[in-house]
Amino acid sequence: MIDTHSGYLAAVEAISGGTGPIAIDAERASGYRYSQRAYLIQIFRRGAGTFLFDPPAIGAFTELNELIAGEEWILHAASQDLTCLREVGLDPTRLFDTELAARLAGLPRVGLGAVVEDLLGIHLAKEHSAADWSTRPLPQSWLVYAALDVELLVDLRESLAVVLERDGKSGIAEQEFASVLTRDFVVVRQEPWRRLSGVHAIRGGRNLAIARELWQARDAFAREIDTAPGRLVPDSALVAAARMVPESKRDLAALKDFTGRASRSQIDRWWDAIQAGMASDDLPVLRVAGDVLPPPRVWSDKNPDADKRLKTARTRITEVSTDLSIPVENMLTPEMLRRVAWTPPEPAGKDGIAASLVALGARAWQVDATAQVIADAFVEASQTPQPASEPES
Structure with a gap:
């Protein structure tokens, strides 16, 4: 893995000597970290080879982007990776999305492993897809897995292009790829706490205010220590506390449904949130009017x-x-x-x-x-x- 600036610059030089499109992938630590930043970026180019970059160590990828921005980039399910790539300065202007191409081609399965197996006859093991990629050092087996995610993308792109051309769908694919590049995949919600799983079971504005304060306290703490909020206290625990409204910190600690690894170690934080909800004059409405159609x-x-x-x-x-x-x-x-x-x-x-x-x-x-x-x-x-x-x- 390339984790020094000098190593990164040497890789950029090597990539400049390659030919053809850029196969690229990113690994995050979803479910482990608060942020959706990339913890590994993999690049393959014919004539240059495969490169595994450590984004937290390298920082901005300005030089690399200047070199490859005008080339075609090949990603599988680009909508999942474009945000974290843009975060480090990698922003394509031309795209071939092999997952989207597989959908348009009518393939029955569109996961990378399935498409590679169907079109290239190669079986890809996917045992590390849900790993904690913020781990350091990364195990060698994980690096091999990550490299294979890009080393076959150019071959896969060529096979899919043949299918799309045969079926008269090349123009459709170009429109879809261009549309992906114009989208901002960062979703900003007006009241994100309403996304709490099970919030619909909470009745009363005061209880909703407590749920809101608990969610905000958990979110702030998760952001502070860069940990996925659900790993601290699950949604179900926050909803349980908001519904039951314990009368004291002791009662909160005794609440069986208030679970999670930070449920007791941060009990003061959660009790303060409950008190803030109890004292709030800003009581949420049960239902939010908006541009949402009925189910x-x-x-x-x-x-x-x-x-x-x-x-x-x-x-x-x-x-x-x-x-x-x-x-x-x-x-x-x-x-x-x-x-x-x-x-x-x-x-x-x-x-x-x-x-x-x-x-x-x-x-x-x-x-x-x-x-x-x-x-x-x-x-x-x-x-x-x-x-x-x-x-x-």
Whole structure:
């Protein structure tokens, strides 16, 4: 592993002597660390070889980015790695995503190991995929595993390109790859504490205020020591404390459901959070109004016409998906379809549907493949009579 600045500069020089695209991957410590930073970056280029970089030791990758930014970068599931790569100054301008390409090619399995096995006939062991990559020193077996993740990407890219070209999907793939490069994958939520698993079971504004203060206390501590929040105190423990509202620090410590490795060692921190929630004048509302559609399971009651439009259009798009051998979720995101079904444009013909899809971020190929289908489905749905209601007894 390259963990010195001089070693990094020597690697940049070696990479400059290679040819063709850049295969790149990153390993994080998700589930172990608070941050989503890269703890290992792997690069392969024909004629140069394989390089394993230690990002915390090296810092910024400015020189490398200046060298390779204009080349095609090959990543598998780029959406998972682009944020941590950009964090260290590595930002591609051209992309080939082998995971996305495998989806568009209609392969039944799109994990790296499965695609390599299907197209190259090589079995990749994936036993270290969930490892703590912040470990130092990294075991040799982990480094071998990490190197193999990039050493076959160029060959895999070439095999996938042949399949896409054969099936007339090269243009579709180019649009999808370009779209990935324009996206910011950092999600900023207005009230992130509402993502607590089980928060829906908490009743009352005061209890929600306690849950909020507990979540914020845990988040601040996790950030401070760079540890995944759930490894300190799980969501279920915070929810249990917010629901039960212990009357003293002793009661909190005695609460059986308040678990986690920091549940007792940081008891003062959690008790302070509960007291802050009890004293707060800023009580959260139970439900947040926003631009969120109701779940489809309740559409038949809340908006029967939209329910018929959604179900009919979903069936028709599934048929197109089957014809093209492209997963239905790649044909059009479920959220896009739900939005045009809930509030169809006026008029709801092909052009109106197309304009709505473009406004929602659909790519040109998606609009071409689905706008007329959706418009026809909406007409069909409007002509379908409502099921007769059961006579009252």
